[in-house]
Amino acid sequence: MRRWAVLAGLLVLGTPAVAAADDSPGGSGGFLDALFGRHKEVEPVHNDTYEEECGACHFAYQPGLLPRRSWDRVVAPDALEDHFGDDASVEEPVRKEIAAFLDAHAADDSWYKRSIKVRRSIPKDEAPLRITDVPYIRRKHADLDKARVQDNPKVKSLANCAACHRKAADAVYDDDTVDIPGFGRDW
Amino acid sequence: MQKQLVRAAIVLALVAVPGIALAADPAAVTQLLDQYRQEGAAGFDAARAKDDWTKEHPADDGKMRSCITCHGSDLTKPGRHAKTGKVIDPMARSVNPDRYTDPAKIEKWFKRNCKWAWGRLCTPQEKGSFLMFLKDT
Numbered sequence: 001m002r003r004w005a006v007l008a009g010l011l012v013l014g015t016p017a018v019a020a021a022d023d024s025p026g027g028s029g030g031f032l033d034a035l036f037g038r039h040k041e042v043e044p045v046h047n048d049t050y051e052e053e054c055g056a057c058h059f060a061y062q063p064g065l066l067p068r069r070s071w072d073r074v075v076a077p078d079a080l081e082d083h084f085g086d087d088a089s090v091e092e093p094v095r096k097e098i099a100a101f102l103d104a105h106a107a108d109d110s111w112y113k114r115s116i117k118v119r120r121s122i123p124k125d126e127a128p129l130r131i132t133d134v135p136y137i138r139r140k141h142a143d144l145d146k147a148r149v150q151d152n153p154k155v156k157s158l159a160n161c162a163a164c165h166r167k168a169a170d171a172v173y174d175d176d177t178v179d180i181p182g183f184g185r186d187w
Numbered sequence: 188m189q190k191q192l193v194r195a196a197i198v199l200a201l202v203a204v205p206g207i208a209l210a211a212d213p214a215a216v217t218q219l220l221d222q223y224r225q226e227g228a229a230g231f232d233a234a235r236a237k238d239d240w241t242k243e244h245p246a247d248d249g250k251m252r253s254c255i256t257c258h259g260s261d262l263t264k265p266g267r268h269a270k271t272g273k274v275i276d277p278m279a280r281s282v283n284p285d286r287y288t289d290p291a292k293i294e295k296w297f298k299r300n301c302k303w304a305w306g307r308l309c310t311p312q313e314k315g316s317f318l319m320f321l322k323d324t
Contacts, residue, residue, distance in 0.1 A: 058271040084270070085248075087299045156272030163272060 042114045044171035047101040053090050054098065059161045061131055062171050063105035064115035069127040071102040084130075114173060132158045144187060154181035213280075215290045216322050222290075223311035231312070236320035239313070244305050252304045262324045279324040287322055 042064035051060045063071065073079060075098055081089045090098070107115035114136075121136035128134055132141070141149075141158055149155050155163040162168040167177040180187055220231065241260070243251040257275060258266040263282045266275035277283045287293060297317075301309035309317070 056273075056275075057268055058273050086270070087302045089299075090295075154272070156267075157270065159270075160272035 039111050040113050041173060042107075042112050042118075042171050043105055043110055045101075045105045047098070049094060049097050050101050053094060054088070057086065057088065058159055059168060061161070063102045064107050064110045064112055064171075065118060065131045065137070066102075066107060066134065067119050067122060067127070068103050068106040068108050070122075070129060071099070071106055073127055074129055075099045075102060130159075148180050148183055148187060152180070152182060212322055213288045215293060216287050216318050219290050219293060219318060220315050223315040226311040228311035228315050231315040231319045233316060233319040233323070236313070236316035239317070240320065246306070254300070254304055256304065257300075262321075278321060280322065281324065287318065293318070 042062045045063060054060055066074075074083075075095060077092070077095065080095065081087055107119040110116065110119075117136045118134050121139075122128060122134060131137055144158075149158055152163075161173075164178050164180045165173050166179050167174070178187070179185060223231075240254045243253045246252045252269075255266075256269050258278050262279040263277050265277055267273070268275060276285075278286060280286050297309055297314050301307065301313075
């Protein structure tokens with residue numbers, strides 16, 4: 001009897017969550033989605049320092065898009081001075097804060113679906129420096145031609161996630177949220 | 188008491204309005220110009236900086252680079268990072284009043300961007316001239 005009461009309580013509690021899931025980007029609604037939908041993408045975490053320092057030049061990629069061993073290479077003490085050809089060096093306390101943020105939310109221990117796919121696709125002895133070198137991410141973008149990305153002045157690079165993934169800042173990368181400048185939903 | 192407050196507000200408004208109209212130099216710019224002078228710079232030249240802004244330098248990748256590669260040729264319009272495509276807010280104070288208000292931020296970007304565009308750090312004289320040029324945009 002008590003068990004039924006608990007279940008009924010859960011259903012009542014779940015109802016507003018279902019309604020909310022319908023509005024949420026990427027969520028297709030339904031009770032299971034309300035419970036598990038928020039784990040479909042990557043963890044939507046924010047850090048002001050990270051967004052200011054790293055997000056000035058490129059999309060502030062969610063930490064869950066790379067494993068810890070990759071982030072550790074990217075933000076190693078001497079690495080930022082030659083960051084893919086750019087000087088992205090920051091003061092040491094700033095670097096430490098950014099490194100800690102990335103480590104804490106890296107793909108390794110994540111429950112989010114895309115982080116799990118990211119980490120499963122990378123061989124254990126590899127630590128890619130670029131998110132576009134993650135096999136899962138590369139596979140997902142394999143069919144895109146140059147006209148849509150490299151030769152598209154409003155995209156330029158696969159690194160520019162938010163140019164096409166309109167909800168990327170909210171950590172949503174679902175197909176339904178893709179809108180390629182000049183091509184729309186044609187890919 | 189209330190009358191006093193109103194009077195204070197009127198006085199403040201009278202003082203503040205011409206200040207806005209004249210668009211006084213941001214304190215950060217004045218501070219950095221002083222610092223550059225102490226580092227030996229003299230005779231900042233806004234016209235020279237305006238030329239330097241578009242002057243191209245060859246990079247290791249064989250392409251030519253200048254400030255406008257990323258910032259664009261119209262300072263009142265957004266620019267775009269040459270590699271990542273990320274939009275960069277306009278440089279002109281007239282449309283982006285947040286520009287040139289934080290000395291640490293200005294210095295950080297001089298360091299990064301002089302190295303990217305010119306392959307070397309800018310001298311205090313060059314940095315001061317760029318500020319003289321940019322502060323009035």
